[in-house]
Amino acid sequence: MTKLIALLLMLAMAIQVIKPLGFPGLRRRMDFWKIALIAFGVWAVALLSRDFLM
Numbered sequence: 001m002t003k004l005i006a007l008l009l010m011l012a013m014a015i016q017v018i019k020p021l022g023f024p025g026l027r028r029r030m031d032f033w034k035i036a037l038i039a040f041g042v043w044a045v046a047l048l049s050r051d052f053l054m
Contacts (some may be wrong), residue, residue, distance in 0.1 A: 009039035
């Protein structure tokens with residue numbers, strides 16, 4: 001699951017650099033770092049939930 005999340009978020013960052021997504025807060029090419037912060041948060045939640053739920 002974490003590998004899938006990482007792959008999707010890396011793909012979103014690559015697309016953001018090529019052509020901005022246009023979401024609020026992601027209108028410029030330089031905003032790909034915001035996706036990286038979101039990715040870190042989502043990945044941390046996924047890893048913690050895996051540890052606590054299993």
